[in-house]
Amino acid sequence: MTNALITGANKGLGLEAARRLSELGWTVFLGSRDEERGRAAADGLKNVVLVPLDVTSDESVSDAVRLVREHTDRLDVLINNAGAPGRGIDPADATADEIHSVYDTNVYGPVRVTQAFLPLLRAADNPRVVMVSSAVGSFAVVTDPEQPSSKMHELAYSSSKAALNMITVRYAQAIPEIKFNVATPGEVANRKFAATDMNRHTGELTVTEGTDSILRLAMLDADGPTGTFVDRLGPVAW
Ligand SMILES: NC(=O)c1ccc[n+]([C@@H]2O[C@H](COP(=O)([O-])OP(=O)(O)OC[C@H]3O[C@@H](n4cnc5c(N)ncnc54)[C@H](OP(=O)(O)O)[C@@H]3O)[C@@H](O)[C@H]2O)c1
Numbered sequence: 001m002t003n004a005l006i007t008g009a010n011k012g013l014g015l016e017a018a019r020r021l022s023e024l025g026w027t028v029f030l031g032s033r034d035e036e037r038g039r040a041a042a043d044g045l046k047n048v049v050l051v052p053l054d055v056t057s058d059e060s061v062s063d064a065v066r067l068v069r070e071h072t073d074r075l076d077v078l079i080n081n082a083g084a085p086g087r088g089i090d091p092a093d094a095t096a097d098e099i100h101s102v103y104d105t106n107v108y109g110p111v112r113v114t115q116a117f118l119p120l121l122r123a124a125d126n127p128r129v130v131m132v133s134s135a136v137g138s139f140a141v142v143t144d145p146e147q148p149s150s151k152m153h154e155l156a157y158s159s160s161k162a163a164l165n166m167i168t169v170r171y172a173q174a175i176p177e178i179k180f181n182v183a184t185p186g187e188v189a190n191r192k193f194a195a196t197d198m199n200r201h202t203g204e205l206t207v208t209e210g211t212d213s214i215l216r217l218a219m220l221d222a223d224g225p226t227g228t229f230v231d232r233l234g235p236v237a238w
Helices: 012-023 035-042 058-069 096-106 108-122 156-174 212-218
Strands: 003-006 027-032 048-052 077-080 128-132 179-183 229-231
Touching (some): 003 012, 012 027, 012 212, 048 058, 058 108, 096 108, 108 156, 128 156, 179 212, 212 229
Parallel strands (some): 003 077, 077 128, 128 179
């Protein structure tokens, strides 16, 4: 049976990915930094194990590894989905503290979790890591005057996702036995994103559409790619 750990899976895209993968018969380790919110989210889903997991805490990540090990000796798929939007502060006013807190979730979080789960991933036959990034982590997108994000002035979130993109490429190059790919939940060409709490439900796509790219990368075959960046329509320019 295939298994997957999803961080930040108590709501939004993470929860929808958990629902879709559990319906395929996968065992889903549903990560949630708040145990009660996670329990409520897991309620009603089959094949789901709640994993209390705050990606900004080394201790919480170690505890999560211990808990997953009680259920399995390998992890097929890790989906680093947990993300923080930051406060959208104008670059002139953004402080290092503000940026640091966003990076702690969006950059150091995926590194913390990936690093801790490498032994379990390496024990799988076809291990895959999916990094949930964003179109605003793409230099090509934010420098395209046709893209709304080119006119939205913000530092922390976009640069954190750009860092996550580079981290994914560097993992992919260094660890070829594990596939590392980046998904963005939107449709970059159509300037669309998925309605969740993170954007106060202003997105035009459903969470199901938003998770299409995540699921595609989670389900890659052994001969699938590594080091790529995709949305639900296909490749995205870095
Ligand atoms: N929606 C879109 O179209 C879109 C577009 C581009 C990128 N994304 C990315 O997609 C991912 C999911 O976002 P979403 O749209 O589904 O937003 P969301 O509904 O706000 O979900 C964010 C999730 O991340 C969790 N989280 C935040 N900080 C965490 C931490 N320190 N440890 C563990 N979990 C933490 C949240 O938990 P709590 O409930 O405890 O806060 C929540 O479960 C994010 O990485 C986001 O950047 C989304």
